[in-house]
Amino acid sequence: MTTPAESTPVKAAPGSVARVAIDSPLPQLDHLFDYSIPPELAETAVPGVRVMVPFRSAGRLNRGYIVDVAAKAEGFDGTLSALDSVVSPVPVLTQELWSLARRLADRAAGSATDILRLAIPPRQVRVEKAWLAEQAATTQNGAESSSKTDATDLTSQPNPTPLPGITDYPESLAEALDARGRVALAAIPTVTDIGGAWVGRWAVTVAELSARVLAGGASVIVALPDYRDQDQLYAALERVIPPEQLTRVDARQSNAERYRSFLDCLTAEPRVIVGNRSAVYAPAANLGLLVVWDDGDPLHSEPLSPYVHARDAALVRQEESGAALVFAGHTRSADVQRLVEIGWVTAVAPTRVYTPRVMLTANSDTTEAGAVAARIPSMAWRQAREALATGPVLVQVSRPGYAPVIACARCSQAARCTACSGPLGIPRAGALPACTLCGAIASNWACDHCEATKLRLVTRGTGRTAEELGRAFPGVRVVVSDGERQVVGVSGSPALVVATRGAEPVADGGYAAVLLLDGDRMLAAESLRIAEDCLRWWSNAAALSAPGAPVVLTGVSGTLATALATWNQPAFASAELADRRVLRFPPAVRVASVTGEDAAVRDAVEAVTALVPADVLGPVPTEDGVRTILRLDFGKAPAAARELRAAVVKNATKRRKPPAGKAVYRQAPTLKVRFDDPEILS
Missing domain, CATH: 3.40.1440 (GIY-YIG endonuclease)
Incomplete structure (x- = not known):
């Protein structure tokens, strides 16, 4: 019933x-x-x-x-x-959701109703009426069948279909699930056939964990970054779990579909709930397991107030519900590594070590004619040529488009728009340079530094890379997958698949070779987490390769390349965390940014520093006034959050007199507080 x-x-x-x-x-x-x-x-x-x-x-x-x-x-x-x-x-x-929203809001100096707005979809009247009618009918039918089977020996009921075991991991994983513990799970970097479809082996592992918990009468919530991961997991779940016990809460759903899924989650029947970052708030009867896949992906970071990351929401909900918690991924974020090192999370690796065949090469190694035409190192070109005889080859690049960044051919200064000073790019083959911000055509462009009129390509996007590879490998089919062209899967026949990071499709049987281009350009981005992100992008792409297939990383050396080649991502995460402890950067400490009018920011910071010790960085001018950054130890952050929240409320209720001669109402300037901003130190 x-x-x-x-x-x-x-x-x-x-x-x-x-x-x-x-x-x-x-x-x-x-x-x-x-x-x-x-x-x-x-x-x-x-x-x-x-x-x-x-x-x-x-x-x-x-x-x-x-x-x-x-x-x-x-x-x-x-x-x-x-x-x-x-x-x-x-x-x-539900009471569980309210308690979760209140704790998370207090932790982030935000409002609980802002979290409820993310967790509870808008009401759809027709959907709700239909759902209530179904519940009434189900209740009546359940009562009738219960009266007929009251005298039936329950032991005579057929046993459910045996569920697959978690055979790739030690018994400690099953023990952690039974004890409702917290686990950092290293995923197996390969693809597998689940009967008519190919998915990452990680999806099968998560499906097996979910089936095991569901068989015990408890619900499961799995939060994944985007629809590609959700599709893979859903396909794996359909093989081991009845469809009526599967629920998808996805941002791609219509409002009616999302609300219907939410209502289904309110029932007492245990189920597996799959969705994006907001899935961690889904109501679930007797929650037994929370899984967060690839927690380092920025899509898990909530862009709306109070900006709670899915990882943090899962940690708090695990404490509230007593469910097991699994952080799974091909790499380990520095945040999860900190939890492992303090003993809050237990690391679990597969019993059998599987390491992709990673090869390192320099970008300057371009000597063969085919490699010159493709503008890739000779080693990468040779590996791709040999692999194309048996299957598809994945080529990962840093940017979508054709030529997203161009510069002066003489002095190498970045080309800028004369109208708005935005960066110029070439949108497609044969097109004139255009501004990537305002769209103005730069037909008569001249460098404002040396007055030269010729341009050169600095960064090649998916379009230009596909064009060059097509010339280097004539007769080979070229597939492009990026933000504009979404390809989820490709067949196992020979083809060149050019994809941006995170948009790589799954190939039947795995890729015969994987080329990781533009590594040096990816690392050039100004971000505290760029090395961690690059390792995650490359590891996820390498995990799509067939067993024994070459994975060629170009233009990168040092500890980062070594971590990929040896498939020892936890050691790299540990080294990153150690460096951040020395520098007092997240996640070794918590960081709060306070933005607003100068006086309001100063008062808020003084209130915090009078109560708890904090490193104060700033203030610096911004479009909204000034911004000050506070670095806080984890034990002191709750008290700081309370003081900052009080300052936000005080600022919001403060009334100011209008200017002389003007009786119009002026809204008080807004004081904005954000904890753990992933880009605050970029």
């Missing part, structure tokens, strides 16, 4: 009080408000439902959620305003 989770709501007696979280972006409203429950709403005004409540004057109504029902208001003896209406009878806000 399928019934809503937490299906025994607390009914309100006439005259009791509902504690409501108002759905508002205003920080000063981030607390619970008490409203009386009128007798006509006593049956439906239960914790978790959406309500409309009066707020302030002029008959204005606000949306909100009932968090709790109490006998009387706390610390107030007057007459409370009454709830206006119950919008929906479905309790969409």
Whole structure:
């Protein structure tokens, strides 16, 4: 029988009080408000439902959620305003979700309702009515079948189909799942056939873990960066889990589909929930396992306030629910490495060591005619030529487009638009240079440094690389996969597959060779995590190769190249973490940026530093005023978050007099606080 989770709501007696979280972006409203429950709403005004409540004057109504029902208001003896209406009878806000949202918001100096806005999809009336009708029918049918089988010996029921075991890992992995522990899982870098489809071996591993937990009567949540990873995992899950126990919560779904999936997650039936970063907030009955795949991917970083990373949300939810937690990936982020080194997470590797065949070469090694035509090192060209006799070859490049960066052919100064000073690029073969920002055509461009008029290509995108490889390997099919052309999979026949990082399709049987180009250009990006990101991009591409296939990394040497060649990513993550400890960079410390008006930022920083020790960097001018960065030890960060939140609320409620002679209302400047910004030190 399928019934809503937490299906025994607390009914309100006439005259009791509902504690409501108002759905508002205003920080000063981030607390619970008490409203009386009128007798006509006593049956439906239960914790978790959406309500409309009066707020302030002029008959204005606000949306909100009932968090709790109490006998009387706390610390107030007057007459409370009454709830206006119950919008929906479905309790969409579970107690677990509210507790999670509150803890995460406090940790990030943000509002709990901002997290609820990410976790709970907008209501779709038709979808909800259809779902409620299905639940009523299912409940009735379940009661009838239960009355018929009450006297049946349950031991005579057929056993479920045996589930595949986790044979690639030591018994410590199964023990950690049973003990609801936390694991950093090293994925096996290869692809596998699951019967009509090829997926990464990691997807099979996660599917096996999910099936094992689901068989024990618990739910599973898996958060993945994008739809490519979700498609692979879903295909693997369909082989071992009934479709009615699979739910997808994906940003690519329509609003109606997403809301229907959310409602299904509210039922008491255990299920496997697959989605992007917001999946970590999905309601799940008896949550037994949380999996975050490739937590270093920037798509796991939430761009909306309060900017909580999926990894941090999973860690807090694991504490709240007592579920097992698995961080899986081909590489290990410095954040997870810190958790491993402090003993909070246990590292688990496969019992059998599998290392892709990585080869290193320099970009200057271009001597053969074919290599010159393709503009790649001779070793890479030879490996590609030999591999094309048996299967597809993956070529990873740094940028999409044709020639995204061009420069003066004489002095090498970057070419800029004369209209807006934006960078110039060539969008396609034979096209004139154009600004990548405003789109202006640079038909009569001249260098403002040396007045030369000729341009040269600095960076070759997927289009230009495909064109050059097509000339170097005549007669070979060329496939391009990037942000504009989305290719999920290719056959095992010979072909050149040119893809940007993260957009590599899965090849049937794996790639016969993998060429990792533009390594030096990728490393040139200004980011604290660029070395970590590059290792992750290259490792994920190498994991798509067939067993024994060459993986050629061009233009990179040193410890980073060695970590890839020896497939010892944890050692590199440990070295990165050690360097950041010396420099006091994340994740060795927590970082908070405070942006706004100079006086407001100064007051907020002084309030924090008077309470806890912190390194203060800045202020520096920004478009929104000034920005100051605070570096805090983990143990001191909660107190700092409380002070910063208080400063945000104080700033939001501060009224300023309008300029002389102007009676118009001016909104107070906004004070913005962000913890753990991934690009704050870029």
